[in-house]
Amino acid sequence: xxxxxxxxxxxxxxxxxxxxxxxxxxxxxxxxxxxxxxxxxxxxxxxxxxxxxxxxxxxxxxxxxxxxxxxxxxxxxxxxxxxxxxxxxxxxxxxxxxxxxxxxxxxxxxxxxxxxxxxxxxxxxxxxxxxxxxxxxxxxxxxxxxxxxxxxxxxxxxxxxxxxxxxxxxxxxxxxxxxxxxxxxxxxxxxxxxxxxxxxxxxxxxxxxxxxxxxxxxxxxxxxxxxxxxxxxxxxxxxxxxxxxxxxxxxxxxxxxxxxxxxxxxxxxxxxxxxx
Amino acid sequence: xxxxxxxxxxxxxxxxxxxxxxxxxxxxxxxxxxxxxxxxxxxxxxxxxxxxxxxxxxxxxxxxxxxxxxxxxxxxxxxxxxxxxxxxxxxxxxxxxxxxxxxxxxxxxxxxxxxxxxxxxxxxxxxxxxxxxxxxxxxxxxxxxxxxxxxxxxxxxxxxxxxxxxxxxxxxxxxxxxxxxxxxxxxxxxxxxxxxxxxxxxxxxxxxxxxxxxxxxxxxxxxxxxxxxxxxxxxxxxxxxxxxxxxxxxxxxxxxxxxxxxxxxxxxxxxxxxxxxxxxxxxxxxxxxxxxxxxxxxxx
Numbered sequence: 001x002x003x004x005x006x007x008x009x010x011x012x013x014x015x016x017x018x019x020x021x022x023x024x025x026x027x028x029x030x031x032x033x034x035x036x037x038x039x040x041x042x043x044x045x046x047x048x049x050x051x052x053x054x055x056x057x058x059x060x061x062x063x064x065x066x067x068x069x070x071x072x073x074x075x076x077x078x079x080x081x082x083x084x085x086x087x088x089x090x091x092x093x094x095x096x097x098x099x100x101x102x103x104x105x106x107x108x109x110x111x112x113x114x115x116x117x118x119x120x121x122x123x124x125x126x127x128x129x130x131x132x133x134x135x136x137x138x139x140x141x142x143x144x145x146x147x148x149x150x151x152x153x154x155x156x157x158x159x160x161x162x163x164x165x166x167x168x169x170x171x172x173x174x175x176x177x178x179x180x181x182x183x184x185x186x187x188x189x190x191x192x193x194x195x196x197x198x199x200x201x202x203x204x205x206x207x208x209x210x211x212x213x214x215x216x217x218x219x220x221x222x223x224x225x226x227x228x229x230x231x232x233x234x235x236x237x238x239x240x241x242x243x244x245x246x247x248x249x250x251x252x253x254x255x256x257x258x259x260x261x262x263x264x265x266x267x268x269x270x271x272x273x274x275x276x
Numbered sequence: 277x278x279x280x281x282x283x284x285x286x287x288x289x290x291x292x293x294x295x296x297x298x299x300x301x302x303x304x305x306x307x308x309x310x311x312x313x314x315x316x317x318x319x320x321x322x323x324x325x326x327x328x329x330x331x332x333x334x335x336x337x338x339x340x341x342x343x344x345x346x347x348x349x350x351x352x353x354x355x356x357x358x359x360x361x362x363x364x365x366x367x368x369x370x371x372x373x374x375x376x377x378x379x380x381x382x383x384x385x386x387x388x389x390x391x392x393x394x395x396x397x398x399x400x401x402x403x404x405x406x407x408x409x410x411x412x413x414x415x416x417x418x419x420x421x422x423x424x425x426x427x428x429x430x431x432x433x434x435x436x437x438x439x440x441x442x443x444x445x446x447x448x449x450x451x452x453x454x455x456x457x458x459x460x461x462x463x464x465x466x467x468x469x470x471x472x473x474x475x476x477x478x479x480x481x482x483x484x485x486x487x488x489x490x491x492x493x494x495x496x497x498x499x500x501x502x503x504x505x506x507x508x509x510x511x512x513x514x515x516x517x518x519x520x521x522x523x524x525x526x527x528x529x530x531x532x533x534x535x536x537x538x539x540x541x542x543x544x545x546x547x548x549x550x551x552x553x554x555x556x557x558x559x560x561x562x563x564x565x566x567x568x569x570x571x572x573x574x575x576x
Contacts, residue, residue: 004373119504124303
């Protein structure tokens, strides 16, 4: 048996190259975000710089309309998450607790929708939103994000619902409780952790989505964060890289922290659902 | 009463079914309809033109170029990801000091939108002031800055490497899920029989991981095949269409050149390819369930 200490050293050495490559963009972000503008293009290129310019964040906030994009992203991600959960909770409950005709078919349909990526449908979706007059309207993103996340949310919720013992509800029915009562008072409270975890992953997916937001949203005022940041680098003669990096720091770090804290639930979900 | 109970589950799934039909089903039908018509720049349908749009796609050298690069992109990213993710998952599944931290770091790229990752790398790889050049020059690996994204082959190779990097977390997660559901008693039995760690890996872990590896392959193929942001943000398919894959080419045709008929034809072709992979996936999941069920019953 190899000692744990020896294993630790070997493993970290093996992982080191990957860890460096993963952390490299974060370092690039921070170092550029706080760098004085004059020191962006120096020759030879170097990591060091003369002083921390925290004002970059303030300048960026004003110049890029960061606050507006932040609110748009929050609105879209929260609404899409709520909508997705409202549609998914009953469906997941039905899959977890009932036998019904067409159950297998419905699950296969969900798997299929999970595989359909927005990009292949983007032209059709755009035409759909034009027909409904929803282009340049954030609600077009709310509906589409909810729909594209539903397969994932239903699958996650179902795999957790399956772990909640059926006997608890049955005991309540024995005691004369109605199905509705047992659902609201017994089942749903137990399912809260699962719903929170699922909600956060849906939120992050929506927060990070790019293609649909790029397509449906045409005016600067309605940009979500990824599109706003993209618009700062796309087709510009002069890119204000220190502003771009300041914006990416603010847009990514909070999400990355929440995600890091929750990633083990994803692994557990995968093990529970055995990759369904 | 009984019939009311029976319809309950159906009522519970109907809303999700309708939403999916509306947002995912309808556009497919619309694309099929559009692909058979002549379409103006502004999206007006001008009547059927048979298979003209498809004929135009199949006589377009840029389509074949993009198709070929899509194959390279998908195979290289998925292959690279799997080769790296399996050892990573095996390491992360073992006990060592700082495992929690290692897991967090390796999952990090997943938390960040591909758009942001691509923007940051585009700057990090900047030919003049990029910090990758700074690092390599500090280490005396290169004498002067390299223009990473200026030529198509180099840019494409770089994009593939970044594609691998961002696909590792998801794939590792699938493998970790698989490893954590491995039957411990089988390992104990093999230890009693005097199996070496290497033998365990080869004859026990890998065969048991087969279903997870298969699913990781199919899911990654689907995701990577569809992935736009990395290439779009870093090079927009350029220089001179040299890094265009089908999705970037499709996006340009639809939203930049206004060739909507041709774009919907390509969408439909891609949909067909996706459908094939999806059916493979669905069949695999169903088979895994059957096996799982059988194994579960056998162990009782």
